[in-house]
Amino acid sequence: xxxxxxxxxxxxxxxxxxxxxxxxxxxxxxxxxxxxxxxxxxxxxxxxxxxxxxxxxxxxxxxxxxxxxxxxxxxxxxxxxxxxxxxxxxxxxxxxxxxxxxxxxxxxxxxxxxxxxxxxxxxxxxxxxxxxxxxxxxxxxxxxxxxxxxxxxxxxxxxxxxxxxxxxxxxxxxxxxxxxxxxxxxxxxxxxxxxxxxxxxxxxxxxxxxxxxxxxxxxxxxxxxxxxxxxxxxxxxxxxxxxxxxxxxxxxxxxxxxxxxxxxxxxxxxxxxxxxxxxxxxxxxxxxxxxxxxxxxxxxxxxxxxxxxxxxxxxxxxxxxxxxxxxxxxxxxxxxxxxxxxxxxxxxxxxxxxxxxxxxxxxxxxxxxxxxxxxxxxxxxxxxxxxxxxxxxxxxxxxxxxxxxxxxxxxxxxxxxxxxxxxxxxxxxxxxxxxxxxxxxxx
Amino acid sequence: xxxxxxxxxxxxxxxxxxxxxxxxxxxxxxxxxxxxxxxxxxxxxxxxxxxxxxxxxxxxxxxxxxxxxxxxxxxxxxxxxxxxxxxxxxxxxxxxxxxxxxxxxxxxxxxxxxxxxxxxxxxxxxxxxxxxxxxxxxxxxxxxxxxxxxxxxxxxxxxxxxxxxxxxxxxxxxxxxxxxxxxxxxxxxxxxxxxxxxxxxxxxxxxxxxxxxxxxxxxxxx
Numbered sequence: 001x002x003x004x005x006x007x008x009x010x011x012x013x014x015x016x017x018x019x020x021x022x023x024x025x026x027x028x029x030x031x032x033x034x035x036x037x038x039x040x041x042x043x044x045x046x047x048x049x050x051x052x053x054x055x056x057x058x059x060x061x062x063x064x065x066x067x068x069x070x071x072x073x074x075x076x077x078x079x080x081x082x083x084x085x086x087x088x089x090x091x092x093x094x095x096x097x098x099x100x101x102x103x104x105x106x107x108x109x110x111x112x113x114x115x116x117x118x119x120x121x122x123x124x125x126x127x128x129x130x131x132x133x134x135x136x137x138x139x140x141x142x143x144x145x146x147x148x149x150x151x152x153x154x155x156x157x158x159x160x161x162x163x164x165x166x167x168x169x170x171x172x173x174x175x176x177x178x179x180x181x182x183x184x185x186x187x188x189x190x191x192x193x194x195x196x197x198x199x200x201x202x203x204x205x206x207x208x209x210x211x212x213x214x215x216x217x218x219x220x221x222x223x224x225x226x227x228x229x230x231x232x233x234x235x236x237x238x239x240x241x242x243x244x245x246x247x248x249x250x251x252x253x254x255x256x257x258x259x260x261x262x263x264x265x266x267x268x269x270x271x272x273x274x275x276x277x278x279x280x281x282x283x284x285x286x287x288x289x290x291x292x293x294x295x296x297x298x299x300x301x302x303x304x305x306x307x308x309x310x311x312x313x314x315x316x317x318x319x320x321x322x323x324x325x326x327x328x329x330x331x332x333x334x335x336x337x338x339x340x341x342x343x344x345x346x347x348x349x350x351x352x353x354x355x356x357x358x359x360x361x362x363x364x365x366x367x368x369x370x371x372x373x374x375x376x377x378x379x380x381x382x383x384x385x386x387x388x389x390x391x392x393x394x395x396x397x398x399x400x401x402x403x404x405x406x407x408x409x410x411x412x413x414x415x416x417x418x419x420x421x422x423x424x425x426x427x428x429x430x431x432x433x434x435x436x437x438x439x440x441x442x443x
Numbered sequence: 444x445x446x447x448x449x450x451x452x453x454x455x456x457x458x459x460x461x462x463x464x465x466x467x468x469x470x471x472x473x474x475x476x477x478x479x480x481x482x483x484x485x486x487x488x489x490x491x492x493x494x495x496x497x498x499x500x501x502x503x504x505x506x507x508x509x510x511x512x513x514x515x516x517x518x519x520x521x522x523x524x525x526x527x528x529x530x531x532x533x534x535x536x537x538x539x540x541x542x543x544x545x546x547x548x549x550x551x552x553x554x555x556x557x558x559x560x561x562x563x564x565x566x567x568x569x570x571x572x573x574x575x576x577x578x579x580x581x582x583x584x585x586x587x588x589x590x591x592x593x594x595x596x597x598x599x600x601x602x603x604x605x606x607x608x609x610x611x612x613x614x615x616x617x618x619x620x621x622x623x624x625x626x627x628x629x630x631x632x633x634x635x636x637x638x639x640x641x642x643x644x645x646x647x648x649x650x651x652x653x654x655x656x657x658x659x660x661x662x663x664x665x
Contacts, residue, residue, distance in 0.1 A: 005552050012540040343536040346497055347597070348525020348553045350518050438498045441532075 001353040003360065010361035013333065024329040025369045028417060031322030032373020035315030036413045037380040042311045043406055044385070046304045060102070060270040061153050062280055062292040063227075064095070066261040069289040074281070079291035086261035087288065095268060098282040100275035105148040108240040109229040109264040110247070113213060114139040115196035116180055129193035129220070132181040140231030141170075141197070143240025144267075151269045152228055158188040159222030162236050170195065171222035171234040179232075187223035194219055197233075199243035201250035202258075209253045214246040229265055273297065319417065323424040326365050330358055330428035334435075341432050342440025355433035362425025363418055370417030374410060444473040445494060445605060445637055450503035452489055452660075463489045465660040467503070471653060473604070476631060476638045478651035485657040487641040488609055494639060495528045495607045496520050508604050525554050529598030529636075531627075533610035535590040537582045543593045544569060544578040550600035568596040572626060588619030595626060605637045606630075612647060624650065 001009075014021040065079060066087035073080030087106075096104045114137055117130035124131060144152055146164045154161065162169035174184045182189050198213030218235075226234050248258050268290070270279040276294045283290045334341070341354055452464040463486040471477040479487045492498040493505060493512070500513035507527055515523050529550075530536070537546045544565045551561035569575050572592040582590055591611060598606055608627060612620030624647055631638040640651065648654050656663050 001553055002555075016540040339536070340538055343532070343538070344549070344553070345521070346495070346524060346530045346532075346536070347550045348521050348523075348601075350521040353553060438492055441492075441497065441536075 006356040006360040027322040027325040028369025029373040031319035033376040034318040036377025038311040038315040040381040062268040064266040064290045067289045081289040087263040100271045102269040103151045105267045106263045107265045108143045110240045110243040113198040118196035128189040129180045142229045142231035143237035155225040157223045169221045170218045171224045176232045323420045327424040334432045345437040351433040355429040358429035366418035366421025370414030374413045445471040446506040448504040477653040478648035479655045481657035486660045529603035531608035533613040535594045547597045608640045
């Protein structure tokens with residue numbers, strides 16, 4: 001009997017006891033659903049939690065500061081700096097060519113006077129961000145090379161990041177949203193409001209320090225959670241570079257010194273999490289202070305791994321129970337088809353033909369259960385992801401995208417289920433195959 | 444040709460052993476027609492099972508055609524059952540999830556006949572037993588006589604040299620029984636195969652060329 005003939009016979013056999021076959025298949029599907037959902041959610045959560053630990057950006061991101069390293073900071077996750085040291089393009093090039101460095105994104109932070117809602121009279125008719133008066137204050141603009149925004153520890157909460165090279169767009173952080181008396185639960189309300197920015201230049205002369213501002217208007221295009229550097233505003237690096245040039249055209253004062261470093265820092269992304277430590281060491285050796293939450297990430301990863309094992313174990317047990325159901329169903333089928341097995345043997349069926357019949361039947365239950373279970377597991381994962389994301393946002397926290405289903409689970413789960421089902425079918429198949437023909441015929 | 448020499452068969456061991464066949468000698472010529480009769484427990488079905496390779500030969504010799512049944516094991520025995528003998532059971536032995544045609548095809552499937560050929564051959568056999576119109580029906584929709592005719596068609600599917608029928612009319616009314624026996628006899632003579640029928644019914648047995656009577660495992664009349 002060929003495999004296809006065995007398949008047809010198995011299909012007919014399954015169809016004859018439709019309800020029982022359905023229940024057995026459903027058991028396999030439920031086990032697969034649980035396994036797929038648990039593994040996917042656990043895997044997605046791992047990635048995202050580690051990502052969150054590195055503040056929304058790539059988990060392998062390292063913050064480099066324009067300062068000499070403090071030797072005590074080498075084994076620490078927090079930034080510990082020595083004296084200031086200019087971070088130049090040459091230095092960035094050296095870092096960029098170091099082993100295991102994926103990308104280097106320069107950052108330039110600069111102080112600025114911030115005027116929220118310039119020329120807008122507070123009141124109910126004003127835009128949401130301007131309905132209440134907000135005082136002028138000194139803030140910090142954080143300029144970054146936004147061509148590499150994916151490599152930066154930035155999470156967009158509303159709107160978007162400024163366009164590359166834009167001189168009149170900014171993204172604000174949640175602290176600015178609170179400063180203009182809006183709720184961080186609805187960060188989108190601050191979008192499209194305007195701010196006036198004045199970057200300072202110290203004028204020469206004796207007596208009290210006199211500043212001249214470089215005034216520019218900017219539109220708030222996004223709300224971000226960012227830890228590229230300390231500051232309320234994310235802008236293109238061109239905007240902060242222009243501010244630096246403006247400051248350099250002035251003089252140094254007692255409390256205000258002109259910036260000498262072309263960059264205030266950089267975000268260096270290692271090839272993998274495992275490379276972070278080596279890259280940090282390299283940057284230390286080049287002579288710059290840096291930080292990365294590597295120890296925290298490593299600790300959390302250990303705990304997440306344990307959670308993965310527990311969740312995977314629960315799913316595996318569920319699948320094993322379901323597969324035992326297949327075995328039980330087929331054992332019942334062997335008892336029920338005692339006579340039919342005898343007739344087939346009397347017609348000349350070899351032991352292998354009988355075994356094939358039952359193995360294919362087990363495999364069919366595995367295929368159907370595996371495919372349905374994987375599809376259902378995908379759906380469950382999607383629903384859980386939506387609910388978790390919605391809950392986090394309702395709590396005023398940043399949403400959590402659990403990500404899509406990993407391809408290895410999509411492909412591996414049905415294959416594993418079929419293999420397990422066929423394995424479960426081995427005992428019934430062998431019992432059927434080894435049944436003495438005369439005994440099977442009821443002699 | 445079927446030849447049996449000194450066939451002895453026991454069930455159980457030690458003190459509980461029961462001898463069902465005791466030194467049976469018999470011979471049925473190729474194309475011949477033999478009926479085996481006897482009361483229940485006389486060993487008729489055991490004899491038929493041994494002839495068909497359903498039960499191992501314990502003592503003695505059994506030749507079916509040129510095949511020494513006692514020497515066959517495993518796959519060879521399965522092949523022997525597939526190619527040399529055809530079985531007809533008292534309770535028909537049809538698979539209820541298959542149609543009449545598919546039941547006939549099953550014997551050809553096991554023999555590895557290509558799908559299209561086995562369909563044609565199954566239909567031809569059903570036509571021969573007068574059931575072409577019932578080919579798509581499953582066993583529960585067929586009468587007892589029809590079921591047995593399907594079983595006969597299936598038994599003949601691989602053109603066996605020997606047809607073994609165990610109480611083929613045991614579950615049939617008199618009219619159906621008569622027609623089934625006529626069919627068996629007609630097909631035997633048309634195909635030239637050897638027919639061995641086990642029956643309680645002495646009237647049916649009397650139609651055979653050769654009547655073998657078993658009593659307590661002994662062949663008492665040939």
